[in-house]
Amino acid sequence: xxxxxxxxxxxxxxxxxxxxxxxxxxxxxxxxxxxxxxxxxxxxxxxxxxxxxxxxxxxxxxxxxxxxxxxxxxxxxxxxxxxxxxxxxxxxxxxxxxxxxxxxxxxxxxxxxxxxxxxxxxxxxxxxxxxxxxxxxxxxxxxxxxxxxxxxxxxxxxxxxxxxxxxxxxxxxxxxxxxxxxxxxxxxxxxxxxxxxxxxxxxxxxxxxxxxxxxxxxxxxxxxxxxxxxxxxxxxxxxxxxxxxxxxxxxxxxxxxxxxxxxxxxxxxxxxxxxxxxxxxxxxxxxxxxxxxxxxxxxxxxxxxxxxxxxxxxxxxxxxxxxxxxxxxxxxxxxxxxxxxxxxxxxxxxxxxxxxxxxxxxxxxxxxxxxxxxxxxx
Amino acid sequence: xxxxxxxxxxxxxxxxxxxxxxxxxxxxxxxxxxxxxxxxxxxxxxxxxxxxxxxxxxxxxxxxxxxxxxxxxxxxxxxxxxxxxxxxxxxxxxxxxxxxxxxxxxxxxxxxxxxxxxxxxxxxxxxxxxxxx
Numbered sequence: 001x002x003x004x005x006x007x008x009x010x011x012x013x014x015x016x017x018x019x020x021x022x023x024x025x026x027x028x029x030x031x032x033x034x035x036x037x038x039x040x041x042x043x044x045x046x047x048x049x050x051x052x053x054x055x056x057x058x059x060x061x062x063x064x065x066x067x068x069x070x071x072x073x074x075x076x077x078x079x080x081x082x083x084x085x086x087x088x089x090x091x092x093x094x095x096x097x098x099x100x101x102x103x104x105x106x107x108x109x110x111x112x113x114x115x116x117x118x119x120x121x122x123x124x125x126x127x128x129x130x131x132x133x134x135x136x137x138x139x140x141x142x143x144x145x146x147x148x149x150x151x152x153x154x155x156x157x158x159x160x161x162x163x164x165x166x167x168x169x170x171x172x173x174x175x176x177x178x179x180x181x182x183x184x185x186x187x188x189x190x191x192x193x194x195x196x197x198x199x200x201x202x203x204x205x206x207x208x209x210x211x212x213x214x215x216x217x218x219x220x221x222x223x224x225x226x227x228x229x230x231x232x233x234x235x236x237x238x239x240x241x242x243x244x245x246x247x248x249x250x251x252x253x254x255x256x257x258x259x260x261x262x263x264x265x266x267x268x269x270x271x272x273x274x275x276x277x278x279x280x281x282x283x284x285x286x287x288x289x290x291x292x293x294x295x296x297x298x299x300x301x302x303x304x305x306x307x308x309x310x311x312x313x314x315x316x317x318x319x320x321x322x323x324x325x326x327x328x329x330x331x332x333x334x335x336x337x338x339x340x341x342x343x344x345x346x347x348x349x350x351x352x353x354x355x356x357x358x359x360x361x362x363x364x365x366x367x368x369x370x371x372x373x374x375x376x377x378x
Numbered sequence: 379x380x381x382x383x384x385x386x387x388x389x390x391x392x393x394x395x396x397x398x399x400x401x402x403x404x405x406x407x408x409x410x411x412x413x414x415x416x417x418x419x420x421x422x423x424x425x426x427x428x429x430x431x432x433x434x435x436x437x438x439x440x441x442x443x444x445x446x447x448x449x450x451x452x453x454x455x456x457x458x459x460x461x462x463x464x465x466x467x468x469x470x471x472x473x474x475x476x477x478x479x480x481x482x483x484x485x486x487x488x489x490x491x492x493x494x495x496x497x498x499x500x501x502x503x504x505x506x507x508x509x510x511x
Contacts, residue, residue, distance in 0.1 A: 203458070
């Protein structure tokens with residue numbers, strides 16, 4: 001009676017083959033985890049899922065149960081921390097709304113006045129593309145499922161695509177995870193390493209915008225693309241590529257013909273509780289574009305005003321991307337940690353079942369011995 | 379008539395209340411704005427915003443943006459704004475010195491653009507402190 005051929009599985013992806021080898025080798029099939037296909041990301045502890053048969057006696061089992069219990073506590077805490085941070089991230093978005101709303105309103109109005117003019121601004125200049133700058137926004141920490149990997153893979157795919165088109169490229173990496181990835185690969189030209197920080201603020205966005213701006217204006221690059229993870233919901237987020245520069249003053253905002261726009265659609269996400277569970281709703285709020293005073297005069301040339309507005313718009317777009325990326329990271333961490341917690345409790349349950357059976361078997365054996373001894377005496 | 383000033387940055391609302399008069403540094407020089415100003419739209423340079431409340435003048439360092447005036451409402455959209463009283467004088471002075479050194483060391487078009495921007499920001503912050511005292 002031993003459980004020496006039991007194998008330990010700590011994985012959020014139970015595969016059929018694994019389960020079958022398992023059940024053929026052990027007298028019970030305790031470690032079949034419930035299917036958690038909802039999370040596409042293997043939880044971080046899956047690295048330890050090599051087949052390691054354990055020679056367990058009672059004490060070892062007890063220790064193991066204890067360590068699983070501790071791990072569960074940690075993952076549970078990390079999940080809660082991530083949930084609280086999502087709320088903070090949402091607040092940051094809300095605080096930035098008066099700014100972005102007014103900005104869109106003003107851009108709309110100026111755009112309307114500039115419809116007839118041929119606008120030439122350094123940030124809108126479309127040049128033949130020879131070199132592309134990629135701004136890659138990753139997270140600062142791991143333990144968030146495939147969040148960082150998905151984005152880096154997307155970046156790699158884009159780099160390969162640019163290579164096949166015969167274009168040169170450079171990378172601006174934001175976030176520690178991306179930094180360490182690109183540092184390990186010196187053959188990828190990286191222009192700048194930037195750190196994300198806890199909550200993205202205008203300062204960080206400004207640092208990126210400055211870099212991007214000088215690269216573009218000095219004609220070192222002809223196109224700037226932003227790679228970040230778009231936040232869809234708590235369980236879904238997409239790595240996306242967004243062309244940052246050149247800005248098109250006609251396309252980005254509502255024009256006079258009513259052709260729309262991404263700028264007027266202000267999306268933000270809201271954390272609520274639904275039936276005791278945390279969910280995130282994503283609101284899409286249409287900004288009302290009011291007509292302001294028609295006798296508005298321009299102090300400067302309209303082109304100059306556009307010159308002043310477009311960097312603001314650039315900044316707010318970068319800030320938005322940073323905020324989305326942070327929200328996605330936190331959401332990814334939440335789901336990864338919640339599946340890790342589930343796995344830990346399942347594992348704990350199974351281990352304590354084995355433990356109890358072994359204990360029971362031991363007691364039964366001892367009683368048998370005593371009874372047999374007593375019988376032999378009489 | 380009262381004049382309402384609203385200074386917005388991507389992070390937060392820096393100022394949203396009534397003022398008597400402001401002096402704004404625009405791309406084409408400083409302009410003073412009193413109640414019942416004609417509606418205008420103007421680009422705001424990296425520079426100082428002076429605000430008068432009753433008899434007291436306040437300064438604010440603005441990091442470039444845009445302003446809209448009309449209907450006794452002033453809306454200033456800027457990348458960053460700091461009240462003069464919130465800036466640490468020593469830190470600002472140090473940043474200015476670093477920026478000056480960086481500009482003298484800058485090579486190539488791109489570094490010069492970057493260094494120039496940084497220098498102008500640093501200088502504005504120092505000016506905002508000096509103007510208060």
